[in-house]
Amino acid sequence: MIVVKDQSTTGDNNEKTILLVQYQEYLQRKWLEPATIQSKIKRLSTIYGYDVDFYNPDEVAVYLVKMNCSSGYKANLIFAYDDYVEMMGWEWNRPKVNEVKKPIRVPLETDIDQLIAGCHHVKGAFLQLLKETGMRPSVAFDRKWDDIDFRTKQIHITPKKRGNPRSLPISEKLLAMLNQLEKNNEYLFKTTTLKTFSDGFRKQRKRVAVKLGNPEIKKINFKSLRHYYATKLYREYKDLKLCQYALGHKSTKHTEVYTHIVGFPEHDSFIVKAVTTAEEAIPLIEQGYHFDSTTPDGYNLYKKRK
Helix, strand or coil: CCCCCCCCHHHHHHHHHHHHHHHHHHHHHHCCHHHHHHHHHHHHHHCEEECCCCHHHHHHHHHHHCCCCCCHHHHHHHHHHHHHHHHHHCCCCCCCCCCCCCCCCCCHHHEEEEEEEHHHHHHHHHHHHHHHHCHHHHHHHHHEHHHHCCCEEEEEECCCCCCCCEEEECCCHHHHHHHHHCCCCCCCCCCCCHHHHHHEEEHHHHHHHHHCCHHHHHHCCCCHHHHHHHHHHHHHHHCHHHHHHCCCCCCCHHHHHHHHHCCCEEEEEEEEEEEECHHHHHHHCCCCCEEEECCCCCCCEECCCE
């Protein structure tokens, strides 16, 4: 059972407020995503309310380990407090939690397309963007009109923290959907918070699922479209480096998870094209070719499965 401190006094509230503001500023200096910062602040605030000496890392560690809650929730609390310990320049033995990972669920393309077609055009364009690029929802939500190159049919992605900057091809269909959006500001979708945007999506998703009598649609979320993109890309090319680049992972260890849930055909056969200029590469990208490697004599090789 979790016991919460009595925080009725003004002094306690002021201390907590100052602490959380300092914590927020520290996380911002680490270039974390706004949604991540808010989640960590909420978790640190929760720990502050527990019946434990908040300023004693060893006591906090013992308390968190003994908590009766899911391993995932416990791990998130530990990671939030770990940032606070780092901010304060303290040392502690960060508890290790054997987190039970749930299997990755990859939705069917037919279900995804039904959901996109049934949603409002703004949510539909956002879903199509996630489907075609595999971007994290927070990264997609931050895309600006300047990130779209309508001439080369690409979108440029520059994450704030995790991941690498990259450019990915997008379809004529997506470009047409984006052109239907109102240009109220510099952003494609950001006229509110991501939480409010997500809440609106879930309402539309429920309505579409009921209307079509397809309960599988209710299981599709923004993150599952990233899983769909990753598994489709790896299934088609079996190129871990390509998937790492497209997903923006810093390390292939994060990409490797998708290799365990993809089945492969018995024979791998590709069409390979060699080009030297961007003008030659653009038509290949439009035809579904993906960059493979550069030869010692300067040719860029693109390939696609037969």
